[in-house]
Amino acid sequence: MTGQWNLGNLVEPLSGRRWDVDTTHREISTRVAAFLADGIEPGDRVLIHFGNNLEFFAELLAIWQLGACAIPVDARLTPFEVKKLSNAASARFAVVNDATPDASQNAARGMVVRHTTDGRDAAGNALAAAAWPRLDDDALILFTSGSTGEPKGVVHTHRSLLARWITLQQSLGVAAYRRTLCVLPTHFGHGLICNCLYPWLNGCDLFIVPPFQPELIMRLGTLIDEHDISFMSSVPSVWNLALKTAAPPKHGQLKRVHVGSAPLSANNWQQIQAWTGTQDVFNAYGITETGSWVAGTSGEAVVPESGLVGRPWGATIRVVEHGDSTEPPSLTRASQ
Structure with missing residues (x-):
């Protein structure tokens, strides 16, 4: 996943919110800077506790920009399930939003937890400071089960x-x-x-x-x-x-x-x-x-x-x- 992405616009029809391409790049840069300030390193695995909104996609591309691996999880999971998935994936970071229950955040104890709005004053040159990932770096872990048995995840690389x-x-x-x-x-x-x-x-x-x-x-x-x-x-x-x-x-x-x-x-x-x-x-x-x-x-x-x-x-x-x-x-x- 090298070079710049050819992004389209992002729109939330129900809320009326819209990010054009320039806004999306700024939002990605802000999150890259926040992750760097928290000490993220290439290869780190990051739980994303929310989805289906503008911020999710900015978090995802920021994680990829840094050579880290994103783990989107169902926001409805119980704290017990969150803990199982984080342990299975050896996650080091977690990103939450206002809708993430306190119990789920507590289940991430031991990880670096960041709210998606953290780092709004971060430096604007974060994208230039971050190295693009390599093709064979892990990009995405998707869990297909785990609520009733041992969690099973699929690891995708950028390739x-x-x-x-x-x-x-x-x-x-x-x-x-x-x-x-x-x-x-x-x-x-x-x-x-x-x-x-x-x-x-x-x-x-x-x-x-x-x-x-x-x-x-x-x-x-x-x-x-x-x-x-x-x-x-x-x-x-x-x-x-x-x-x-x-x-x-x-x-x-x-x-x-x-x-x-x-x-x-x-x-x-x-x-x-x-x-x-x-x-x-x-x-x-x-x-x-x-x-x-x-x-x-x-x-x-x-x-x-x-x-x-x-x-x-x-x-x-x-x-x-x-x-x-x-x-x-x-x-x-x-x-x-």
Whole structure:
């Protein structure tokens, strides 16, 4: 992840807050300076206790700028779960905001805890002082379980993330993603790596809302029209509610929709096409280890069919027998 990022604008439709590219760079620089003042070093691991807002993305890129590794966590986790994840990842820093419960902050005892607004008076040259990370530095740890058993995390390097974004650009282009809406959580590979970072780091505008809020899904069509949304990704449960309660968009700006992370039936697929007004509803397949979207139905006319996931996007997919029941390690390296 070397060189400058090609960022788009960041927008919170519900709050009305908006950061243009220059503002985002200033916010990143402020956080880089604050981390440096707290003694962060390349390779340190940082829990981010919040998501789906402007500050989350500034924290993420500041962490990467410093050669450290970000660990987004679900803000709803109990202190016990937070402690388990921090121990599994050997986290040294934690970033919180006003909504982070005191109990979760206390669970981070032993780590350096910083509020996202700390360091507002930090020097403006922090970006110049920080070294860019190397391709094989750890960039991101995403936990896929741990609330009922031992936490299991996937470690992505900058190389594995770039490999996914480059192949997506080659397979899908970026034109359809120019105004992207994210209704998925940013501690979730599908929501973060593909729905948010793929468009945003390719210069597209990113519109961020709190995840899975029923009152928001019930006005999804209006939200799409008000902000001229051209793309959104989703999961089937979003559509289970939207198709029953939300009026469809009317302006015809929505060009593409992805649905992933759970099986999509042919009936629901056709209903989503009718509601969105576009045939470009892609059933996307992926797992956290591959950086989420790794296959989908795209580039040709597709008749919706239950279980159809289309062609690989910059990948080779093989079906193999699995007879090894050995428990996987707590941290798994992502494929590249």
